[in-house]
Amino acid sequence: MKRSHVTAWIAPAGGALAGLAVAALFLLLPQTTLEDWVWQSGLPALIAVAAPPLGDTARAVLALAGGGLAAAVTWSALFLLFGAGGLFAPRPAADGGVPVLRRADAHPDAPARRPMSAADLGTPLPPPAPPASDAAAVAQEGASTSDAALPEERSIPADLDLPLAAFHPDALPEVPREPVRPVLPLRPPVVVTVEEPVEAADPVPVAETAAEPEAPLAPIEVPSIESLLDRLERSTRRRLRA
Numbered sequence: 001m002k003r004s005h006v007t008a009w010i011a012p013a014g015g016a017l018a019g020l021a022v023a024a025l026f027l028l029l030p031q032t033t034l035e036d037w038v039w040q041s042g043l044p045a046l047i048a049v050a051a052p053p054l055g056d057t058a059r060a061v062l063a064l065a066g067g068g069l070a071a072a073v074t075w076s077a078l079f080l081l082f083g084a085g086g087l088f089a090p091r092p093a094a095d096g097g098v099p100v101l102r103r104a105d106a107h108p109d110a111p112a113r114r115p116m117s118a119a120d121l122g123t124p125l126p127p128p129a130p131p132a133s134d135a136a137a138v139a140q141e142g143a144s145t146s147d148a149a150l151p152e153e154r155s156i157p158a159d160l161d162l163p164l165a166a167f168h169p170d171a172l173p174e175v176p177r178e179p180v181r182p183v184l185p186l187r188p189p190v191v192v193t194v195e196e197p198v199e200a201a202d203p204v205p206v207a208e209t210a211a212e213p214e215a216p217l218a219p220i221e222v223p224s225i226e227s228l229l230d231r232l233e234r235s236t237r238r239r240l241r242a
Contacts (some may be wrong), residue, residue, distance in 0.1 A: 011079040019071030026063035034059065 026034070035052035038044065044051035054062075081087050101112050 007082045010082045011075050014078040015071040015075030018074035019067040022070040023063040023067030026059060026066050034062070038062075 029037075031054070035054055038054065039052060106112070
């Protein structure tokens with residue numbers, strides 16, 4: 001915390017010192033040297049007032065401008081190096097495993113903490129020693145187990161294709177087991193009823209009615225040419241009279 005407080009003043013202090021140094025340089029520089037620098041910079045070609053000879057006002061303006069520019073450049077450079085997030089800025093100690101909380105869940109007085117791990121507990125404690133009575137009981141039980149009869153060893157059968165049930169002495173019990181009692185089904189059996197097909201009734205014969213004889217059509221009379229000419233003359237006379 002103290003180191004970060006010190007590095008926060010590096011940028012403004014360095015900028016102020018650089019500005020004062022450049023301003024003092026312009027104020028203490030000889031007149032001929034200052035006019036030579038101004039003439040070589042090409043400033044008189046842009047601003048006619050800056051042409052030599054230079055008075056005290058021009059010297060003061062150059063001191064203020066040069067000092068301000070030097071202070072700004074130095075301040076910016078030092079801030080990029082030693083400021084917040086800079087190249088040489090102190091990095092806070094990273095605490096791995098700290099859960100990221102939302103802004104609504106975070107509390108300023110109770111910051112998030114890293115969950116406890118097995119490394120935080122240190123070296124595990126040795127297992128507790130059993131009492132003397134328990135140790136004697138365990139030793140006696142081990143001795144009785146070692147003295148117990150071991151299973152009888154049997155030789156490998158000559159026929160390796162022999163079923164294991166015939167080779168193992170306890171595979172076939174002497175008394176057969178009781179048969180399994182029948183258990184009622186959980187669901188009643190579904191009875192499927194087959195409907196008998198309904199026989200279709202025989203069709204009733206319909207008496208055929210005798211078809212009535214069709215009346216003969218009258219012959220169509222074809223008008224002759226004379227009758228057509230007669231009709232044409234009559235229609236022409238009616239139009240003339242009208």
